[in-house]
Amino acid sequence: MVEVGVEYTKVSEIRGPLLIVEGVSRVSFDELVEIETMDGIKRLGKVLEVGQGKAVIQVFEGTTGLSVKGTRARFLGKTMEVPVSQELLGRIFDGLGRPIDGLPEPIAEEFRDVNGAPINPERREYPRDFIQTGVSVIDGMLTLVRGQKLPIFSGSGMPHNILAAQIARQATVVGSGEEFAVVFAAIGVQYSEAQYFKRSLEESGALRRSTLFLNLADDPAIERIITPRVALTVAEYLAFDLNMHVLVILTDMTNYAEALREISAAREEVPGRKGYPGYLYTDLATIYERAGRIKNVKGSITQMPILSMPADDITHPIPDLTGYITEGQIVLSRDLFRRDIYPPVGVLMSLSRLMKDGVGEGKTRADHMEVSNQLYDAYARAQEVRALSEIVGKAGLTGVDLKYLDFGDAFEQQFLKQAVDENRTLEETLRRAWDVLSTLPEGELTKIKEVHIKKYYKARG
């Protein structure tokens, strides 16, 4: 019988977030460790490396206040697990899954490894079901489907959390009475942001079907490595065991990557781009790939990671690598934000790769995809004309160019812009889309079939 819970007191070194213990045996990679300080305060960690009688432990709550003398490491003989049950809905936990809402530890149906079980690719089902978010630009042009992973690329100070909260409140699959849940993981966010999210869910009555994991800006950075994994483990249970449709919001993944860089630096690994570890792509994939649907299972996990791009740089390693893994991206534009347009979605930089499979006849409306393509096309032209008019002036533009200028304004003001609490139906979204497209001459609508133009185009007198 191998006894678990053996404690080792020979701590040889503390380096950044890492603790090195000597004289260990029968310790496994990724094993959960309980660190006890001289004062009896306990912290959690996991084994990163083991060999030659040494174990390198990553302390989730940081090593501040720990000393080589008097610190004990108890190896718990298991990887980090999180209790799962339906009772987790309506609860608030810290970044490691410990309750912070004044209620007791949840009664677990079972304990699940936070690293999750990878979905067998053969059993994956292609996401096709349209999710109505009530946000015109998303429903109309960047359609979200169940099981998709669609990140929001944002910048500091932009309203990404407001948009995410609006989506969490309003997201629904039209015509289905299926159970819907929200798992929200705050990774190094400000207290006010976490509170906004909580209040927003409370006010919409959605808190009862939500679980919140909060690692705030003043919480230990290393804890951020675990927070998304804990959240996704709970989401997997709700989706694949309880058949719920779960929307997972991870904000801010940039803070996650920063924590990963900190550990990598402490381990003296060869740095990759901007000091992030070379395995950043693989590591991000272990999180993002936990979204999806499984054949013959009713539930689904839809992921909406939010990441703030340092200096609004979309070529930064975090958005860059995220873009390779996820199925599109919603990019927030600082220019639109400055012009007080909410949601400030820069549509020309944004894309939902799975949209084509979730829209059209029998799913949304027959003209949906074509309307979206036409809006992209016309808005791109409007942007070009705007740039041109800044050089040659309006007097130098042709009549059609002027129409495109009007279209650009109408698109931003009538279609893109909406209130934070405005929940538009798809019909309303497509009506607005046709309204703005109708500012253009009929002959300019080259992406839409004649039959749809006849039905929806509103000729101007």
Added chain:
Amino acid sequence: MTHVNDNVLESIVNKVVSQVESDLIAQIESSYAQSLERLRASKVSLEAEYSKIVENASKQAENLKRQMIESSRLAVRNKQLLLIEDAVNDVFKHAISRIDSVRAGERYEAMMRRLIEGALDAIGTDAVLECNDKDRDIVDRIVLEIQHKYNFSIEVGNSIDCLGGIRARSKDGSIILDNTLDSRIERLRPILKKDIARLFMV
């Protein structure tokens, strides 16, 4: 002559007066018509505004109602969780006091032997064992047997405050294993909690 002039003047005055009067009446009538028109328009916009306010209010009321129902449900659920937690703690307390009273017997000694052997397996053969006063005789007996059988260097150290079981450490103090009943119960607590809680939930 003066009489004629007066008549002319009077007729002129009358004409002017009647002209002004008809102008005024026309203006009043047009103003009245305009007012009626504005009133009608205002009524339409007022009705629209009114229905918008009513719609918003009913939307808000619906939201508020949903919010209140949901938060009440949540509050009830949370109260239930606290009650279950209290009940589970009581069960643990009673169970621990029962364990404390079943110290004697072969099964207890066999369990102590398993705990000691498990600890030595994890720590090594140069170990110090600690137990409570009540278990000291049993531990001494088992240690003597093991020493005799395997030639291990085991000491029985100071007494500790625990429910039962032993705490073992290597002689240099670098490895420790808490194999007391208290710590084992604590480790199993989350798993046991589910089974106990199930008994309380109808």
